[in-house]
Amino acid sequence: MRVMVLGGDGFCGWPTSLYLSDRGHEVTIIDNLSRRKIDVELEVESLTPIRPVSERIGVWEEVSGHAVGFVNLDLATEYDRLVAVLEKIRPEAIVHFAEQRAAPYSMRNTHTKRYTVDNNVRATHNLLTALVATGIDASLVHLGTMGVYGYGWSGSAPIPEGYLTVKVPTPDGEIEREILHPANPGSVYHMTKTLDQLMFSFYAKNDGLRITDLHQGIVWGTQTDQTSRDERLINRFDYDGDYGTVLNRFLMQAAIGHPLTVHGTGGQTRAFIHIRDTVRCIEIAINNPPLAGDKPRVLNQMTETHRVLDLAKMVADVMGADIAYLPNPRREADENDLAVRNDQFLALGLKPTTLSEGLLEEGRLVAARYRDRVDPSKIVCRSVWRAGMETADDLVTELPAQA
């Protein structure tokens, strides 16, 4: 299949591009390298030393024999170039990762709030209008987030896959209506994904676009079978307070002898997925598009749920780290239960990669290998949800000596 991967240089996009290429798809990466530029802005780097995009693509061709295309293009601002690329490639599937994806960064300051909305909304909408304008019948697979649902809204009911049926009172008695799960975003970033959902609904209805929205949990892990074939193919590993995700941060913290940073009580329960499953889910999604005229297909792309504190304790036990309880920079419930349906991916053949000591150890080893690249002043989260919220001082000012 001819597949365009928008945002194909990022943390999920790169391993997805290589996986799809390895599986025989003809892959073109579209990326404006914004994620690398935000590293420059934040004065931080991926823990793992990622290579320039053209180099990593060249290495992939060397080791796999598969060519991957690359176009440096800003989806939010370069509409005409997007149309030209679509018309040249005529993709059968488009995977859309090309959005600013960190909740803390989206709340960092006015600039980042505005950038997140301006970039994400326009990137998505430009893509939708370009598909309508060109008439290219590609199915679109978009990376959403579990965060569109919020937490604790549906009582003891597991979070459904996108839609739920509710009863609405009328003078003639109750009627049943299927609705898009109400939006309860917890940050400007999550909010943009709820805006995406409404755009998808409209363009599916009005123009018959075939859209799949994947509400993904928190991704952990670094490497896949493809990215581990050569060190120059290594995937990003974000550990900083804005872009680092919770479990990977714990592994990095354990690897360098930093306390594990738990915000509030750690009673937040969240959904998780390993990066190896992310890439598999994407291929399943492009192989199973909805039909023209269908509403967007929503799948929950997660394999397990964990309380943050339980994860911290597990990593602390296995790897001998301490836990530090820090003020929570987010406005969110201290504690929540969480059950999530993921029946569709299971039915479509996903075999979940769940948390295991082996995989945790693999993550710790990646972190340990590149520990000298850590800047300890970037670890504590400092992006607060409202001005004036308390943040912690640095817990470690110099990198501890090798354990």
Place this chain on the structure above:
Amino acid sequence: MRVMVLGGDGFCGWPTSLYLSDRGHEVTIIDNLSRRKIDVELEVESLTPIRPVSERIGVWEEVSGHAVGFVNLDLATEYDRLVAVLEKIRPEAIVHFAEQRAAPYSMRNTHTKRYTVDNNVRATHNLLTALVATGIDASLVHLGTMGVYGYGWSGSAPIPEGYLTVKVPTPDGEIEREILHPANPGSVYHMTKTLDQLMFSFYAKNDGLRITDLHQGIVWGTQTDQTSRDERLINRFDYDGDYGTVLNRFLMQAAIGHPLTVHGTGGQTRAFIHIRDTVRCIEIAINNPPLAGDKPRVLNQMTETHRVLDLAKMVADVMGADIAYLPNPRREADENDLAVRNDQFLALGLKPTTLSEGLLEEGRLVAARYRDRVDPSKIVCRSVWRAGMETADDLVTELPAQA
């Protein structure tokens, strides 16, 4: 009260600015004159000869003794200037009309779809972030649309004011949840107002912004007590296929001897409000803001519902016009019933101005007075919801002689 009226040079914004000024509020208009520029793009003009904004503001001061400020500013792109203006004026209330507001224009072509999303989303989001960044505690009153609800979704139940309580199934039995009415937008324009709603919910929750969203029906009428004080204060009257609204178009068509253009069967039932009530509703809304921490307050700003065909027949009967049934350029149900709750505005003191022969006659007289300004080639709707949909030829190619 110090009030900023964003989009204060437009069809609703101008009479609102004058009404609030007349009532003793200190009004500053913020407008980038985009509506006038779209007239240039569409090669059409308001049926009524509107004066340049500085002139009409000067005339208003002459006849009323009240000064109204004006800043030419693009909310979607001039964030820093917006902040500077907010800090200078320190408004107590902000009325936000500054969005592209025509459904047909929003569906006209790729450019107008993208402009509608880029402009409306960024204007609203810039305003929200600017309020957060400056800490200015102004209440925000936004013009939404009845079109966010769609038509026919809630069976025989009247459309509620923004929120409804539904029953959600759980393993422990049904639970009640109040939800934002599911979004069912019928065009890219309406879609942007559903995106606004989610942004309002988030910023009210996260930052305590005080927001009122007015879901307005189709506005008809032209003049208010203020705009009729001097011909140079006259309000816009849009009659073209993109910006003209249905009842005003019928009045114009009757006035020039053009058949009344009904799309499809005319079985569409819609909500209406007269421009005189629009301006009153805005003042009621700024006088009754929600509290910080409240969810956005949603009021349905409409006073009556009518079937389009019934309106056409009424105008045809009273004024002796013919009815032409044209292909519908929109994708919408041929027929729908509609009942709408507007309890809040009634409770807050609105005395509805409903359809009357007197008001229709007033509209017809305005149209008749400026009939020579009509370009008959602009009357038929040509913006279609999907490429290839049928449109009618011009029904009249030369302006009929004066009746």
